[in-house]
Amino acid sequence: MRKCKRRMTSDELRTTNDERLPVISERLKSVKACILLLVIASFCFGLADSVDAKVYIDIASPSVRQLPVSIIIKGPPKSKELEWIIKNDLETTGMFEFVDPDVPGAEVKAFLDVSISNDIKVILSVKDLVEGKEVLKKRLTVSKKASLRTMAHSISNDIYYVATDRKGIFRTKLSYLVSEKSGRKGLRVMDWDGFNARKIVSRGLTSSHSWSQDGKFLLFASERKRKWKIYLRDLKRGKEMVLFSSKGLNLVGGTSADDLVAFSSSKGGSSEIYTMNMFGQKFKRLTRSYGIDVSPVFSPDGKKIAFVSDRGGSPQIYTMDIKGRGIKRLTFEGSYNTSPSWSADGKRIAYVGRKNGKNQIFVLKSDGKDLRQLTFEGNNEGPSISPDGFFIAFDSDRDGKRGIYVMRINGEGQKRITKKYLKAMSPKWSPYLK
């Protein structure tokens, strides 16, 4: 008989969540009321011919062409800032070429009519200049409390969607660690472009961390008073609870679409891989080896786990199913391969490999083939693939102090997104956020 494995609906999750976090339903109401971006007011009026929408950039094609775009902004001086943010967003993809509005050549024109009063309103019109028709017209409204950046990233998503027919990642965030003066490590969250940073956890020494699949919670492992525990943090309410605690080292790995949490614990002696649910229940032990097993992450379909083990004498990346069966070694190059991150389509795994005495980011197909080195300068660690699979966030010490960088999945367009003076590391890309 087939074992019935049912995915928890979000409603079920919420009700069960309520048992532990009694104010969640209230929170949902308040979130609706004061959510940073009031996109609720973003009326689509006249999304032209969505049936036969043209795709301007075919991402799947091997040689992606750059789409010439003009951006025109009408509004108070502050609205110029919108343009900078949008251009930076789109530029990072490498798929757009910006054309001066006064010079011919653009195929697509985005016109932003901005008004700033109690809230920020933008009427966005995207025109296909070749066919001479408007392909998108909508109004976006953001409350004054929210940043102009949230508005800009939303518009970037709209333009990107028109051009590629795909969801942009410009509203996603990165969680990451920051070295504090006291020797502690804090957990922070920022926009994907490095701005809008927010402190999440400052107590103790925080290490591994992971987003819940709905983007509402951050799970993290922290050392406080000589104990490593796994915590769950509600991002909207700032409430924190202990998810797992035992003797020894407990580190959180990844979360799955089925709301499982993979983690490592040395409660039984050596560090082994376990899974549990989002309430810290239903533990399952997956590995049994004498040495170190750490850093488990789920494949996007939730059926497999990639992890690091030194069972073969050196740390290497292995995969197995979520019952701990079918363990396969994935990496064979070099004697130090750690920190796996699975791409959204499940086809590739990014990881850290040691080469010529330095740590570098590599990508390989999840069958172990087609190995590619993406970084070459300094030490590069902690890769995390964006939810659309087109970017990798990572940390690097190539410019001195360790900071957070973003690059495209093929290694192009590497750029630092955190400030030079900040010692930051271990970025984790959020899922798509609402």
Place this chain on the structure above:
Amino acid sequence: MKRLFIILILVFAVGCQKKYTRTPAEDQQPVDEQVREEVMTPAEEEIVEPVEIVEEESVEEERLSAEEKAAAVFKDVLFEYDKYDIRPDARVILDSVADFLNAEKSVNIVIEGHCDERGTNEYNLALGENRGKAAMKYLLARGIPSSRMLVITYGEEKPVCMGSNDSCWQSNRRAHFVITK
């Protein structure tokens, strides 16, 4: 005798060379230039030459306090790169730690496991823990009950040596003892 004479001359000659004599040319330097020099370097005037203090050469003798004795015993146990087995040189340290703990029954310890900066953070935490545990296992075998020992890993997060070179990396790959009583 002749040799001594030569040496004396040499010493005298060297002494003379080192002496600074002002040449007439320098004496004739325009006054205003000297004034300007003083203005430009006011800080130099305030520099007071350090005075050497001659300390008394007596020897004070006292018994080491328990803490001091402990400090001499609880040296860091060092490890090889990416390894957590106990090296022969570590056995000597661990043996004296065991002797100390067997003698001082009121002393409990925390064993911190540490790594050098080269590995990745998460793996290093696991590695650090295994180093701490390797030290603990050795002490267990020497009769120290596990109730008196706690292992905590800090991975590469708390280096003792901040450089990026072999000697720093070696001193950071360590099990470090902290007395808790």
